[in-house]
Amino acid sequence: MRVLAAMSGGVDSAVAAARAVDAGHDVVGVHMALNRNPSALRTGSRGCCTIEDSLDARRAADLLGIPFYVWDLSESFVADVVDDFVAEYAAGRTPNPCVRCNEHVKFAALLDKGIALGFDAVATGHYARVERGEDGRAQLHRAADQLKDQSYVLAVLDADQVEHAMFPLGDAPTKAAVRAEAQRRGLPVASKPDSHDICFIPDGDTRGFLRDKLGEDPGEVVDVDGTVLGRHAGTYGFTVGQRKGLGLDRPAADGRPRYVLSISPVQRTVTVGPAERLAVGALTALDPVWSAPEPGGVVEVYAQVRAHGEPVPAVAELVGGELRVQLRTPLTGVAPGQTVALYDGTRVLGSATIAATTPA
CATH class of the missing domain: 2.40.30.10 (Translation factors)
Structure with a gap:
C-alpha cells in the first residue's frame, strides 16, 4: 500500500512510520505545519507543531530513508480547531481540541489530500487498533496499552476514515517499549518528552489565551440559591467540575469545597455548589x-x-x-x-x- 505517514516530530509518529516501512508499504512522511507563527519554539514538553518538531520529523524520515514533505494546514487548523475552541468556550461549553483536530485536520484535510494524491492510508502514532470484522470491514478498537489508549479522541472518525487509517502502535505493550524501540532504531527522538496540554497554548494559560481572544466580560459567581459569592472576568475561564480558581469571597458554611455546576454566558453567571450536585x-x-x-x-x-x-x-x-x-x-x-x-x-x-x- 501507499501510506502517508503523519510525522509530528515526536517519538510515537516516528516509530509508527518505521513500522509501516518494515511492513513493506511505500511510505511517504509528511509534517503538518499547523502553527502560523514560524518562529515558534517548543517550551519544555508543552506544545507541538513547532520549528523544532518539523526538523525532528525530517531527521527521522531521513534515517528511515523515506521522502518527506511539510504541508501547510494552518488555515484548516485555525478555522476548525482554534476558532472552534474559542467559540465553544464563549458559549459556555467545554470542547476537546484534540478531538476536533483529528476530525477536521488529521483525518479530513490530511486524508482527503492523501487520497487525492493516490495514497491508500494515513498512518499516525496514535495508540489504537484497526481490526477487520467478519464482514471484512475495518473496526476501530482500543489499544493494547490501556494507559496510552487514544481511541476516545479518534471516535469522531467515520467508517470510511477508519478504512483508510493505520495505527502501527496499536499493539505496543507500553510507551516505554516504544521509546526502547526508537532507541534501537537510532531515532533521534527516542528520549524526546511528550507534548502536553493544548498545543496552541504552549504556556498552558488557557484562561489568559481566552481573555486575549474574547476580552473581559465580568459577571458573578453564585451559589445554587443565587447568593453572590464572588465575581469573575469572563465565564470562559470556567468549566463544569472545576474546583480551583473560582475567586470566591468566602468559604461554604459547611466548610466543604465548591465546584462549578453550570455556566451561563448570557446571564454572565457561574453557578457553584457541592460535589454531589x-x-x-x-x-x-x-x-x-x-x-x-x-x-x-x-x-x-x-x-x-x-x-x-x-x-x-x-x-x-x-x-x-x-x-x-x-x-x-x-x-x-x-x-x-x-x-x-x-x-x-x-x-x-x-x-x-x-x-x-x-x-x-
Missing part, C-alpha cells in the same frame, strides 16, 4: 458520527466522556438524529461541548457532542 445520570448529544453501523433502537454500550476517563455501562438510543444516553453508573463533571464516545467492549461504535445533561 455534579453527578449526571443521562445526557443528550448531537451530531453523531459512526465508525460502526448506525444503531437501530436501544443498545447496551459503554460510554466515555474524557480522553482518559472511565467507561461506564449505559443505554443509548438514536432519536431523530439526537443521541440519548442513560448512564447506569453516574458520572461527574460532564460538560456540554465534551465528546461522548460509545464502545462495545474494546470496539468504538461512534461518538457525539454533548448538548445537555440530566442530574443523577
Whole structure:
C-alpha cells in the first residue's frame, strides 16, 4: 500500500512510520505545519507543531530513508480547531481540541489530500487498533496499552476514515517499549518528552489565551440559591467540575469545597455548589458520527466522556438524529461541548457532542 505517514516530530509518529516501512508499504512522511507563527519554539514538553518538531520529523524520515514533505494546514487548523475552541468556550461549553483536530485536520484535510494524491492510508502514532470484522470491514478498537489508549479522541472518525487509517502502535505493550524501540532504531527522538496540554497554548494559560481572544466580560459567581459569592472576568475561564480558581469571597458554611455546576454566558453567571450536585445520570448529544453501523433502537454500550476517563455501562438510543444516553453508573463533571464516545467492549461504535445533561 501507499501510506502517508503523519510525522509530528515526536517519538510515537516516528516509530509508527518505521513500522509501516518494515511492513513493506511505500511510505511517504509528511509534517503538518499547523502553527502560523514560524518562529515558534517548543517550551519544555508543552506544545507541538513547532520549528523544532518539523526538523525532528525530517531527521527521522531521513534515517528511515523515506521522502518527506511539510504541508501547510494552518488555515484548516485555525478555522476548525482554534476558532472552534474559542467559540465553544464563549458559549459556555467545554470542547476537546484534540478531538476536533483529528476530525477536521488529521483525518479530513490530511486524508482527503492523501487520497487525492493516490495514497491508500494515513498512518499516525496514535495508540489504537484497526481490526477487520467478519464482514471484512475495518473496526476501530482500543489499544493494547490501556494507559496510552487514544481511541476516545479518534471516535469522531467515520467508517470510511477508519478504512483508510493505520495505527502501527496499536499493539505496543507500553510507551516505554516504544521509546526502547526508537532507541534501537537510532531515532533521534527516542528520549524526546511528550507534548502536553493544548498545543496552541504552549504556556498552558488557557484562561489568559481566552481573555486575549474574547476580552473581559465580568459577571458573578453564585451559589445554587443565587447568593453572590464572588465575581469573575469572563465565564470562559470556567468549566463544569472545576474546583480551583473560582475567586470566591468566602468559604461554604459547611466548610466543604465548591465546584462549578453550570455556566451561563448570557446571564454572565457561574453557578457553584457541592460535589454531589455534579453527578449526571443521562445526557443528550448531537451530531453523531459512526465508525460502526448506525444503531437501530436501544443498545447496551459503554460510554466515555474524557480522553482518559472511565467507561461506564449505559443505554443509548438514536432519536431523530439526537443521541440519548442513560448512564447506569453516574458520572461527574460532564460538560456540554465534551465528546461522548460509545464502545462495545474494546470496539468504538461512534461518538457525539454533548448538548445537555440530566442530574443523577
